Amino acid sequence: xxxxxxPSEVTAVEGAIVQINCTYQTSGFYGLSxxxxxxxxxxTFLSYNGLDGLExxxxxxSFLSRSDSYGYLLLQELQMKDSASYFCAVRAxxxxxxxxxxxxxxxxxxxx
Amino acid sequence: xxxVTQTPRYLIKTRGQQVTLSCSPISGHRSVSWYQQTPGQGLxxxxxxxxxxxxxxxxxxxxxxxxxxxxxxxxxxxxxxELGDSALYLCASSLASKGAxxxxxxxxxxxxxxxxxx
Numbered sequence: 519x520x521x522x523x524x525p526s527e528v529t530a531v532e533g534a535i536v537q538i539n540c541t542y543q544t545s546g547f548y549g550l551s552x553x554x555x556x557x558x559x560x561x562t563f564l565s566y567n568g569l570d571g572l573e574x575x576x577x578x579x580s581f582l583s584r585s586d587s588y589g590y591l592l593l594q595e596l597q598m599k600d601s602a603s604y605f606c607a608v609r610a611x612x613x614x615x616x617x618x619x620x621x622x623x624x625x626x627x628x629x630x
Numbered sequence: 631x632x633x634v635t636q637t638p639r640y641l642i643k644t645r646g647q648q649v650t651l652s653c654s655p656i657s658g659h660r661s662v663s664w665y666q667q668t669p670g671q672g673l674x675x676x677x678x679x680x681x682x683x684x685x686x687x688x689x690x691x692x693x694x695x696x697x698x699x700x701x702x703x704x705x706x707x708x709x710x711x712e713l714g715d716s717a718l719y720l721c722a723s724s725l726a727s728k729g730a731x732x733x734x735x736x737x738x739x740x741x742x743x744x745x746x747x748x
Contacts, residue, residue, distance in 0.1 A: 553737075560634075560720065560739035561673070605673060617686040618663070618737065620673035 520544035520608055522621035529627045530596055538591045538624045540606030548609040548616060550582050550589045555623070556602045564604075565591065593626070601628045631656060634723050634740035642746045648709040651743045655702050655723030661685075662704040663737065664696060667718040676719075679704055711747045718742045 522542045530536040540550065549568040553561040567573055567582035567589060579592040593600055603623040609616060635654045643649050655662050663686075664676040675688040679698035696706040702723075708715055722737035 551737075560741050561722075561737075562739070563736040566736070607673075612686065617675050617678065617688070619675060620665075622672035 520610055520619040522606055522608060522619065524604075524606055524621045524624045526622070527625045527627070529629060531629050532596055532598060534596050535592065535594050536596060536626065538593075538604050538606075538626070540589045540591070540621055542587050542589075542606070542608050542621075544587075544608050544610045544619070546611035546616075547584065547587075548611055550580070551607045551609065551618070552578075552580050552591045553605045553607060553620075554602050555605065561605060596628050598628050598630075601626060634721060634738050636719075636721050636740040636743050638743060639741065640744045640746075642748060643711050644748050645711055645713060647711050648707060649711060649745060650705055650707045651719055651721075651745075653704045653706075653721030653723075653740060655704070655721075656738055659723035659725055659738070660702055661724045662698055662702065663722045663724075664704070664706050665720045665722065666690075667720055667742070668716075673720070676706065708745075713747050716745060716747045718744050 524540045551566045552564040554564050555561040565573055565580035567580050570584055572581050577594045582589040603625050605620045605623045607618050607620045609618050637652045661680045663678040666674045677684055677696050678686040682698045693709045698704045720739050720742045722739045724737050
């Protein structure tokens with residue numbers, strides 16, 4: 519099966535940089551995605567890494583090291599609106615095709 | 631383009647009843663996945679449908695089932711409801727691709743159906 523680990527909670531101040539780590543164990547690994555979910559809202563896609571390295575999208579960047587089974591999401595110039603839960607998700611090839619397995623989420627609190 | 635829609639948004643049922651939830655994907659999206667979200671377990675994959683066929687299934691009991699129609703709309707059914715089935719049920723659609731089933735396409739989530747089992 520698949521398992522993912524990420525911190526349950528992270529607190530940072532407005533304007534700072536925060537890194538949310540994700541380690542995974544899976545066979546048939548295909549890629550790592552990140553999703554954001556505000557309280558009461560639906561998850562929304564942030565970033566995807568299929569290859570090792572850094573992907574940058576505005577204030578958000580995501581990194582993947584396949585050899586270390588590790589990735590992270592980097593949020594820069596934090597804003598209050600970034601307070602939300604962040605999920606890493608592994609896409610893996612299974613016997614029946616492929617499926618997306620989510621971590622339990624990291625709640626980010628941005629403070630003044 | 632309209633987003634993923636789910637109906638109903640809220641539902642209250644009692645133990646032993648059954649429930650059917652509906653999901654309309656983004657126009658042109660052929661893959662629909664269902665997830666259960668609870669505070670303790672996070673987002674758990676239920677199943678994925680593509681072209682009316684179940685392509686993947688998570689580790690849920692047979693009480694959980696689904697189907698997809700020719701217009702890509704999907705329904706999931708939970709029979710003999712238990713208290714532990716209380717959760718937010720999320721549907722997500724993606725463009726996906728046929729064949730090997732490999733898909734790196736973004737999952738677009740609907741607002742979810744909040745099911746409460748009393």
